[in-house]
Amino acid sequence: MTDVLARRVRASPEATALIATDGREWSYRDLDERVERTAGRLAALGLSGAHLGCLLETRPATVALVHAAARLGCVLAPLNTRLTPAELDGHIERADLAALVCGVDTAATAVELSTEIPVASVDDADRPGVTGLDDVSPAEFTPARRDADEPALMLSTSGTTGEPKLVVLTMQNVLSSAVASAFRLGVTPDDRWLDPLAVYHMGGFAPPVRSALYGTAVVVTGGFDAETTLDALDRFDCTGISLVPTMLRRLLDAGSLSDSLRFVLLGGAPASEELIERCGERGVPVHPTYGMTETASQVATARPKEAFAHTGTVGRPLFGTDLTILGGDGTTVETGEAGELVVAGPTVFSNYYGDSEATARAFSEHGFHTGDVGHRDEDGRLWVTGRRDEMVSSGGELVSPREVASALREHPAVREASVVGLADPEWGERVGALVVGDVSDAEAVRSHCRERLAGFKLPRTIGFADELPRTASGTVEREAVRERLLETGE
Structure with a gap:
Protein backbone atom coordinates (compact mmCIF):
# COMPACT_ATOMS: atom_id res chain seq x y z
CA MET A 1 0.00 0.00 0.00
CA THR A 2 1.99 2.98 -1.25
CA ASP A 3 -0.87 5.19 -2.50
CA VAL A 4 -2.61 5.81 0.81
CA LEU A 5 -4.94 8.44 -0.63
CA ALA A 6 -6.31 6.09 -3.31
CA ARG A 7 -7.43 3.69 -0.60
CA ARG A 8 -8.75 6.42 1.66
CA VAL A 9 -10.96 7.99 -1.01
CA ARG A 10 -12.65 4.63 -1.55
CA ALA A 11 -13.32 4.30 2.19
CA SER A 12 -14.51 7.84 3.06
CA PRO A 13 -14.75 10.10 0.00
CA GLU A 14 -16.86 12.81 1.66
CA ALA A 15 -14.75 13.18 4.82
CA THR A 16 -12.77 16.42 5.14
CA ALA A 17 -9.19 15.79 4.06
CA LEU A 18 -7.45 19.16 3.88
CA ILE A 19 -8.05 22.67 5.23
CA ALA A 20 -6.12 25.84 4.38
CA THR A 21 -5.99 28.84 6.70
CA ASP A 22 -7.82 30.95 4.11
CA GLY A 23 -10.85 28.73 4.76
CA ARG A 24 -10.70 26.49 1.68
CA GLU A 25 -11.53 22.85 2.33
CA TRP A 26 -11.15 19.67 0.32
CA SER A 27 -12.93 16.39 0.86
CA TYR A 28 -11.00 13.22 0.13
CA ARG A 29 -12.79 13.03 -3.22
CA ASP A 30 -11.76 16.64 -4.00
CA LEU A 31 -8.18 16.01 -2.95
CA ASP A 32 -8.01 12.81 -4.96
CA GLU A 33 -9.14 14.64 -8.09
CA ARG A 34 -6.51 17.32 -7.53
CA VAL A 35 -3.83 14.69 -6.99
CA GLU A 36 -4.89 12.85 -10.16
CA ARG A 37 -4.45 16.05 -12.20
CA THR A 38 -1.08 16.80 -10.60
CA ALA A 39 0.14 13.26 -11.23
CA GLY A 40 -1.02 13.45 -14.85
CA ARG A 41 0.89 16.68 -15.42
CA LEU A 42 4.05 15.24 -13.86
CA ALA A 43 3.62 12.14 -16.02
CA ALA A 44 3.35 14.38 -19.10
CA LEU A 45 6.75 15.80 -18.17
CA GLY A 46 8.19 12.28 -18.11
CA LEU A 47 8.62 12.10 -14.33
CA SER A 48 6.89 8.82 -13.49
CA GLY A 49 9.10 6.85 -11.11
CA ALA A 50 11.72 9.64 -10.99
CA HIS A 51 13.58 11.24 -8.11
CA VAL A 63 0.03 17.97 0.13
CA ALA A 64 -1.21 17.24 -3.40
CA LEU A 65 2.38 16.81 -4.60
CA VAL A 66 3.19 14.36 -1.78
CA HIS A 67 0.29 12.12 -2.80
CA ALA A 68 0.90 12.57 -6.54
CA ALA A 69 4.51 11.46 -6.14
CA ALA A 70 3.31 8.29 -4.41
CA ARG A 71 0.77 7.65 -7.17
CA LEU A 72 3.49 7.93 -9.83
CA GLY A 73 6.02 5.83 -7.92
CA CYS A 74 8.39 8.79 -7.55
CA VAL A 75 10.96 9.08 -4.79
CA LEU A 76 10.15 12.49 -3.30
CA ALA A 77 13.01 14.61 -1.99
CA PRO A 78 11.71 17.68 -0.09
CA LEU A 79 14.41 20.36 0.07
CA ASN A 80 15.01 23.02 2.70
CA THR A 81 13.51 26.27 1.43
CA ARG A 82 15.90 28.24 3.65
CA LEU A 83 19.03 27.04 1.83
CA THR A 84 20.91 29.14 -0.71
CA PRO A 85 21.16 28.03 -4.36
CA ALA A 86 24.79 27.02 -3.74
CA GLU A 87 23.76 24.78 -0.86
CA LEU A 88 20.85 23.33 -2.82
CA ASP A 89 23.08 22.44 -5.77
CA GLY A 90 24.88 19.91 -3.61
CA HIS A 91 21.64 18.40 -2.30
CA ILE A 92 20.20 18.08 -5.80
CA GLU A 93 23.33 16.43 -7.16
CA ARG A 94 23.55 13.94 -4.29
CA ALA A 95 19.87 13.02 -4.67
CA ASP A 96 20.09 12.47 -8.48
CA LEU A 97 16.96 14.55 -9.01
CA ALA A 98 15.25 14.47 -12.40
CA ALA A 99 13.24 17.67 -11.77
CA LEU A 100 12.43 20.25 -9.13
CA VAL A 101 8.95 21.47 -8.18
CA CYS A 102 8.78 24.97 -6.69
CA GLY A 103 6.23 27.71 -5.98
CA VAL A 104 6.05 31.42 -6.67
CA ASP A 105 7.96 32.17 -3.46
CA THR A 106 10.80 29.72 -4.23
CA ALA A 107 11.01 30.12 -8.03
CA ALA A 108 13.80 32.72 -7.83
CA THR A 109 15.97 30.30 -5.86
CA ALA A 110 15.13 27.45 -8.23
CA VAL A 111 16.21 29.32 -11.37
CA GLU A 112 19.49 30.39 -9.75
CA LEU A 113 20.60 26.79 -9.38
CA SER A 114 23.62 25.82 -11.44
CA THR A 115 22.16 22.37 -12.08
CA GLU A 116 20.43 21.77 -15.40
CA ILE A 117 17.36 19.87 -14.22
CA PRO A 118 13.93 21.16 -15.32
CA VAL A 119 11.94 23.32 -12.90
CA LEU A 133 2.19 22.75 -13.97
CA ASP A 134 -1.25 24.19 -14.65
CA ASP A 135 -0.11 24.88 -18.23
CA VAL A 136 0.72 21.21 -18.81
CA SER A 137 -2.03 18.97 -20.19
CA PRO A 138 -2.33 15.89 -17.97
CA ALA A 139 -1.23 12.67 -19.61
CA GLU A 140 -2.81 9.31 -19.09
CA PHE A 141 -0.74 7.17 -16.76
CA THR A 142 -0.88 3.87 -14.96
CA PRO A 143 -0.65 4.26 -11.17
CA ALA A 144 2.57 2.79 -9.84
CA ARG A 145 2.48 -0.62 -8.21
CA ARG A 146 5.45 -0.04 -5.92
CA ASP A 147 6.08 -2.40 -3.04
CA ALA A 148 5.85 -0.88 0.42
CA ASP A 149 9.52 -1.69 1.12
CA GLU A 150 10.82 0.22 -1.91
CA PRO A 151 12.26 3.75 -1.56
CA ALA A 152 9.58 6.45 -1.44
CA LEU A 153 11.16 9.42 0.32
CA MET A 154 14.58 11.01 0.81
CA LEU A 155 15.13 13.51 3.61
CA SER A 156 18.35 15.23 4.52
CA THR A 157 19.91 15.04 7.96
CA SER A 158 20.78 18.31 9.69
CA GLY A 159 24.51 17.97 9.07
CA THR A 160 25.57 19.01 12.57
CA THR A 161 28.31 16.34 12.62
CA GLY A 162 29.49 16.78 9.01
CA GLU A 163 28.02 16.89 5.51
CA PRO A 164 24.28 16.15 5.53
CA LYS A 165 23.29 12.63 4.50
CA LEU A 166 20.21 11.59 2.54
CA VAL A 167 17.98 9.23 4.52
CA VAL A 168 16.06 6.80 2.33
CA LEU A 169 12.65 5.92 3.76
CA THR A 170 10.09 3.47 2.44
CA MET A 171 6.33 3.85 2.64
CA GLN A 172 6.44 0.93 5.06
CA ASN A 173 8.63 3.05 7.36
CA VAL A 174 6.21 5.99 7.16
CA LEU A 175 3.05 3.92 7.65
CA SER A 176 4.55 1.87 10.49
CA SER A 177 5.38 5.14 12.24
CA ALA A 178 1.82 6.38 11.65
CA VAL A 179 0.30 3.24 13.17
CA ALA A 180 2.59 3.25 16.20
CA SER A 181 1.93 6.96 16.74
CA ALA A 182 -1.83 6.35 16.59
CA PHE A 183 -1.50 3.72 19.31
CA ARG A 184 0.25 6.28 21.54
CA LEU A 185 -1.68 9.47 20.72
CA GLY A 186 -5.02 7.93 19.83
CA VAL A 187 -7.19 8.83 16.83
CA THR A 188 -10.77 10.13 16.72
CA PRO A 189 -12.90 10.59 13.57
CA ASP A 190 -13.06 14.36 14.09
CA ASP A 191 -9.33 14.89 14.56
CA ARG A 192 -7.79 17.88 12.80
CA TRP A 193 -4.00 17.96 12.82
CA LEU A 194 -2.48 21.41 12.35
CA ASP A 195 0.87 21.18 10.56
CA PRO A 196 3.00 24.36 10.67
CA LEU A 197 6.25 22.42 10.12
CA ALA A 198 8.09 22.17 6.80
CA VAL A 199 7.83 18.96 4.75
CA TYR A 200 11.62 18.78 4.50
CA HIS A 201 11.47 17.65 8.15
CA MET A 202 9.81 14.37 9.05
CA GLY A 203 7.63 16.18 11.59
CA GLY A 204 6.12 18.26 8.78
CA PHE A 205 5.92 15.51 6.18
CA ALA A 206 4.17 12.96 8.41
CA PRO A 207 0.80 14.66 9.23
CA PRO A 208 -0.58 14.75 5.64
CA VAL A 209 0.23 11.05 5.15
CA ARG A 210 -0.94 10.02 8.61
CA SER A 211 -4.20 11.94 8.24
CA ALA A 212 -4.92 10.17 4.94
CA LEU A 213 -4.28 6.83 6.64
CA TYR A 214 -6.54 7.71 9.57
CA GLY A 215 -9.28 9.36 7.47
CA THR A 216 -8.98 12.60 9.40
CA ALA A 217 -8.17 16.17 8.32
CA VAL A 218 -4.88 18.05 8.15
CA VAL A 219 -4.76 21.85 8.43
CA VAL A 220 -1.82 23.59 6.74
CA THR A 221 -0.63 27.12 7.42
CA GLY A 222 2.21 27.57 4.93
CA GLY A 223 4.68 28.21 7.74
CA PHE A 224 4.75 29.25 11.37
CA ASP A 225 3.67 32.49 12.95
CA ALA A 226 2.50 32.49 16.56
CA GLU A 227 -0.58 34.66 16.05
CA THR A 228 -1.66 32.90 12.85
CA THR A 229 -1.17 29.49 14.44
CA LEU A 230 -3.16 30.38 17.56
CA ASP A 231 -5.95 31.70 15.37
CA ALA A 232 -5.98 28.57 13.19
CA LEU A 233 -6.04 26.27 16.21
CA ASP A 234 -9.15 28.01 17.50
CA ARG A 235 -10.91 28.77 14.22
CA PHE A 236 -10.69 25.22 12.87
CA ASP A 237 -11.14 23.39 16.19
CA CYS A 238 -7.82 21.63 15.76
CA THR A 239 -7.30 18.65 18.02
CA GLY A 240 -3.57 18.16 17.43
CA ILE A 241 -0.44 20.00 16.38
CA SER A 242 3.21 19.17 15.72
CA LEU A 243 5.72 21.66 17.13
CA VAL A 244 9.35 22.12 18.06
CA PRO A 245 10.09 23.64 21.49
CA THR A 246 10.82 27.14 20.17
CA MET A 247 7.43 27.26 18.47
CA LEU A 248 5.59 26.05 21.57
CA ARG A 249 7.37 28.63 23.71
CA ARG A 250 6.31 31.40 21.32
CA LEU A 251 2.71 30.18 21.33
CA LEU A 252 2.62 30.18 25.13
CA ASP A 253 4.07 33.69 25.18
CA ALA A 254 1.54 34.91 22.61
CA GLY A 255 -1.67 33.65 24.19
CA SER A 256 -3.78 30.66 25.17
CA LEU A 257 -3.87 27.49 23.12
CA SER A 258 -7.27 26.27 21.96
CA ASP A 259 -9.34 24.14 24.34
CA SER A 260 -10.01 21.79 21.43
CA LEU A 261 -6.44 20.47 21.53
CA ARG A 262 -6.10 16.81 22.39
CA PHE A 263 -2.35 16.50 21.82
CA VAL A 264 0.70 18.69 21.21
CA LEU A 265 3.39 16.46 19.70
CA LEU A 266 6.64 18.13 20.73
CA GLY A 267 9.90 17.06 19.12
CA GLY A 268 12.78 18.12 16.91
CA ALA A 269 14.91 19.24 19.86
CA PRO A 270 15.10 18.66 23.62
CA ALA A 271 12.33 20.36 25.59
CA SER A 272 13.42 22.16 28.74
CA GLU A 273 11.90 21.24 32.08
CA GLU A 274 10.66 24.83 32.36
CA LEU A 275 8.70 24.49 29.09
CA ILE A 276 7.05 21.24 30.18
CA GLU A 277 6.19 22.77 33.56
CA ARG A 278 4.57 25.76 31.82
CA CYS A 279 2.43 23.34 29.83
CA GLY A 280 1.39 21.60 33.03
CA GLU A 281 0.43 24.88 34.68
CA ARG A 282 -1.65 25.93 31.66
CA GLY A 283 -3.24 22.59 30.91
CA VAL A 284 -1.53 22.09 27.54
CA PRO A 285 -1.65 18.37 26.55
CA VAL A 286 2.02 18.12 25.60
CA HIS A 287 3.52 14.84 24.41
CA PRO A 288 7.34 15.18 24.49
CA THR A 289 8.81 12.88 21.87
CA TYR A 290 12.20 11.56 20.87
CA GLY A 291 12.74 10.65 17.26
CA MET A 292 14.75 11.36 14.15
CA THR A 293 14.64 11.28 10.39
CA GLU A 294 16.19 7.81 10.30
CA LEU A 323 15.35 0.03 21.93
CA THR A 324 18.71 -1.22 23.19
CA ILE A 325 21.11 0.85 25.29
CA LEU A 326 24.76 -0.09 24.81
CA GLY A 327 27.79 0.82 26.89
CA GLY A 328 31.19 1.70 25.53
CA ASP A 329 32.13 -1.98 25.31
CA GLY A 330 29.13 -2.75 23.09
CA THR A 331 27.16 -4.65 25.73
CA THR A 332 23.79 -3.67 27.16
CA VAL A 333 23.85 -1.50 30.27
CA GLU A 334 21.93 -1.94 33.50
CA THR A 335 18.77 0.03 34.31
CA GLY A 336 19.69 3.61 35.17
CA GLU A 337 23.06 3.48 33.41
CA ALA A 338 23.72 5.70 30.42
CA GLY A 339 24.69 4.38 27.02
CA GLU A 340 24.10 4.81 23.30
CA LEU A 341 20.53 4.37 22.08
CA VAL A 342 20.21 1.74 19.35
CA VAL A 343 16.87 1.34 17.55
CA ALA A 344 15.37 -1.50 15.51
CA GLY A 345 11.93 -2.08 14.05
CA PRO A 346 9.76 -1.35 11.01
CA THR A 347 10.18 2.44 11.23
CA VAL A 348 13.98 2.34 10.83
CA PHE A 349 15.30 3.59 7.48
CA SER A 350 16.91 1.39 4.86
CA ASN A 351 20.07 3.28 3.91
CA TYR A 352 21.82 6.59 3.33
CA TYR A 353 21.48 7.24 -0.39
CA GLY A 354 24.73 6.77 -2.26
CA ASP A 355 26.72 6.24 0.94
CA SER A 356 27.15 2.56 1.69
CA GLU A 357 30.03 3.23 4.09
CA ALA A 358 27.95 5.55 6.29
CA THR A 359 25.10 3.03 6.18
CA ALA A 360 27.39 0.21 7.30
CA ARG A 361 28.79 2.32 10.15
CA ALA A 362 25.30 3.18 11.36
CA PHE A 363 24.11 -0.40 11.89
CA SER A 364 25.06 -3.40 14.01
CA GLU A 365 23.27 -6.60 14.99
CA HIS A 366 21.34 -4.50 17.53
CA GLY A 367 19.97 -2.07 14.93
CA PHE A 368 20.56 1.57 14.05
CA HIS A 369 23.09 3.38 16.25
CA THR A 370 21.56 6.81 16.85
CA GLY A 371 24.62 8.41 18.44
CA ASP A 372 22.33 9.66 21.22
CA GLU A 378 13.07 1.32 36.64
CA ASP A 379 9.65 1.80 35.03
CA GLY A 380 11.03 1.69 31.49
CA ARG A 381 10.81 5.40 30.79
CA LEU A 382 13.49 6.78 28.48
CA TRP A 383 15.64 9.79 29.33
CA VAL A 384 17.82 11.23 26.55
CA THR A 385 20.82 13.07 27.95
CA GLY A 386 22.96 14.02 24.97
CA ARG A 387 24.96 12.91 21.97
CA ARG A 388 27.75 10.37 22.23
CA ASP A 389 30.02 12.62 20.17
CA GLU A 390 29.03 15.65 22.26
CA MET A 391 29.84 14.27 25.69
CA VAL A 392 32.65 16.24 27.31
CA SER A 393 35.47 14.19 28.85
CA SER A 394 37.10 16.36 31.51
CA GLY A 395 39.76 14.87 33.75
CA GLY A 396 38.38 11.38 33.19
CA GLU A 397 34.80 12.39 34.02
CA LEU A 398 32.04 12.42 31.38
CA VAL A 399 29.84 15.52 31.35
CA SER A 400 26.47 15.73 29.60
CA PRO A 401 26.14 19.09 27.77
CA ARG A 402 22.38 18.80 28.10
CA GLU A 403 22.58 18.60 31.90
CA VAL A 404 24.80 21.68 32.08
CA ALA A 405 22.59 23.60 29.64
CA SER A 406 19.53 22.72 31.72
CA ALA A 407 21.20 24.10 34.86
CA LEU A 408 22.13 27.30 32.99
CA ARG A 409 18.55 27.80 31.83
CA GLU A 410 17.39 27.75 35.43
CA HIS A 411 19.06 31.15 35.80
CA PRO A 412 16.20 33.71 35.55
CA ALA A 413 18.09 35.85 33.01
CA VAL A 414 19.17 32.99 30.71
CA ARG A 415 16.90 32.18 27.76
CA GLU A 416 19.08 29.69 25.87
CA ALA A 417 22.45 28.01 26.29
CA SER A 418 24.64 25.68 24.28
CA VAL A 419 27.38 23.64 25.96
CA VAL A 420 30.41 22.12 24.21
CA GLY A 421 33.80 20.67 25.07
CA LEU A 422 36.92 22.79 24.50
CA ALA A 423 40.42 21.38 24.27
CA ASP A 424 42.34 21.81 27.53
CA PRO A 425 46.04 20.96 28.10
CA GLU A 426 45.48 19.86 31.70
CA TRP A 427 42.04 18.22 31.71
CA GLY A 428 41.81 17.03 28.10
CA GLU A 429 38.60 18.98 27.70
CA ARG A 430 36.90 21.72 29.66
CA VAL A 431 33.24 22.66 29.64
CA GLY A 432 32.32 25.75 27.63
CA ALA A 433 28.93 27.48 27.47
CA LEU A 434 27.50 30.08 25.10
CA VAL A 435 24.64 31.90 26.84
CA VAL A 436 21.77 33.98 25.44
CA GLY A 437 19.87 36.27 27.81
CA ASP A 438 19.92 39.43 29.88
CA VAL A 439 23.17 38.56 31.61
CA SER A 440 26.83 39.27 30.86
CA ASP A 441 28.65 38.40 34.10
CA ALA A 442 30.46 35.09 33.65
CA GLU A 443 31.28 34.71 37.34
CA ALA A 444 27.64 35.24 38.31
CA VAL A 445 26.68 32.46 35.93
CA ARG A 446 29.32 30.16 37.42
CA SER A 447 28.07 30.92 40.94
CA HIS A 448 24.58 29.96 39.83
CA CYS A 449 25.92 26.66 38.44
CA ARG A 450 27.94 25.81 41.57
CA GLU A 451 24.68 25.37 43.46
CA ARG A 452 23.44 22.85 40.92
CA LEU A 453 26.41 21.01 39.41
CA ALA A 454 29.44 19.07 40.58
CA GLY A 455 32.72 20.92 40.20
CA PHE A 456 33.89 18.98 37.15
CA LYS A 457 30.68 19.92 35.32
CA ILE A 462 31.49 31.25 29.23
CA GLY A 463 30.52 33.46 26.33
CA PHE A 464 27.48 35.60 25.63
CA LEU A 485 33.82 30.61 22.79
CA LEU A 486 37.46 30.33 21.75
CA GLU A 487 37.31 33.88 20.39
CA THR A 488 35.31 35.69 23.08
CA GLY A 489 34.74 33.35 26.04
CA GLU A 490 35.78 34.30 29.56
Missing part, protein backbone atom coordinates in the same frame (compact mmCIF):
# COMPACT_ATOMS: atom_id res chain seq x y z
CA LEU A 52 11.51 14.40 -7.68
CA GLY A 53 12.65 17.45 -5.74
CA CYS A 54 10.19 19.60 -3.80
CA LEU A 55 11.07 23.19 -2.87
CA LEU A 56 7.83 24.20 -1.16
CA GLU A 57 6.52 25.20 2.22
CA THR A 58 3.70 23.07 3.66
CA ARG A 59 0.59 24.24 1.78
CA PRO A 60 -2.30 22.58 -0.10
CA ALA A 61 -0.28 22.23 -3.30
CA THR A 62 2.47 20.50 -1.32
CA ALA A 120 8.14 23.24 -12.60
CA SER A 121 5.95 25.47 -10.45
CA VAL A 122 2.67 24.70 -8.70
CA ASP A 123 1.82 28.39 -9.22
CA ASP A 124 1.72 30.53 -12.36
CA ALA A 125 5.09 30.43 -14.10
CA ASP A 126 6.35 34.01 -14.17
CA ARG A 127 10.04 33.33 -14.82
CA PRO A 128 11.97 32.04 -17.83
CA GLY A 129 13.04 28.45 -17.33
CA VAL A 130 10.06 27.58 -15.11
CA THR A 131 7.16 25.50 -16.39
CA GLY A 132 3.77 26.10 -14.79
CA THR A 295 13.25 6.38 12.28
CA ALA A 296 10.51 8.13 10.29
CA SER A 297 9.78 10.36 13.31
CA GLN A 298 8.94 9.03 16.77
CA VAL A 299 10.98 6.48 18.73
CA ALA A 300 9.47 7.20 22.15
CA THR A 301 6.69 9.55 23.26
CA ALA A 302 5.38 10.49 26.70
CA ARG A 303 1.73 11.25 27.37
CA PRO A 304 0.97 14.44 29.34
CA LYS A 305 0.37 12.79 32.73
CA GLU A 306 3.71 11.04 32.51
CA ALA A 307 5.49 14.13 31.16
CA PHE A 308 4.26 16.32 34.03
CA ALA A 309 4.98 13.74 36.74
CA HIS A 310 8.46 12.89 35.43
CA THR A 311 9.67 16.09 33.82
CA GLY A 312 12.39 15.41 31.29
CA THR A 313 11.35 11.95 30.17
CA VAL A 314 10.29 11.20 26.60
CA GLY A 315 8.27 8.21 27.74
CA ARG A 316 8.49 4.67 26.51
CA PRO A 317 9.30 3.38 23.01
CA LEU A 318 6.37 3.13 20.61
CA PHE A 319 4.75 -0.16 19.69
CA GLY A 320 7.01 -2.18 17.39
CA THR A 321 10.16 -0.24 18.26
CA ASP A 322 12.98 -2.14 19.93
CA VAL A 373 23.02 8.89 24.87
CA GLY A 374 20.35 8.10 27.44
CA HIS A 375 19.09 5.69 30.06
CA ARG A 376 15.94 3.90 31.19
CA ASP A 377 14.52 4.23 34.66
CA LEU A 458 31.05 23.69 35.79
CA PRO A 459 31.53 25.74 32.60
CA ARG A 460 35.10 27.03 32.72
CA THR A 461 34.66 29.17 29.63
CA ALA A 465 25.53 36.10 22.40
CA ASP A 466 22.30 37.62 21.11
CA GLU A 467 21.32 34.25 19.64
CA LEU A 468 22.77 30.78 19.18
CA PRO A 469 24.27 29.95 15.76
CA ARG A 470 22.07 27.43 13.97
CA THR A 471 22.07 25.33 10.83
CA ALA A 472 19.48 25.89 8.10
CA SER A 473 17.27 23.27 9.78
CA GLY A 474 17.36 25.16 13.08
CA THR A 475 19.74 22.85 14.94
CA VAL A 476 22.42 24.54 17.06
CA GLU A 477 25.70 24.55 15.12
CA ARG A 478 28.07 23.28 17.75
CA GLU A 479 31.30 23.98 15.88
CA ALA A 480 30.28 27.64 15.50
CA VAL A 481 29.54 27.73 19.25
CA ARG A 482 32.99 26.32 19.92
CA GLU A 483 34.65 28.91 17.69
CA ARG A 484 32.73 31.75 19.33
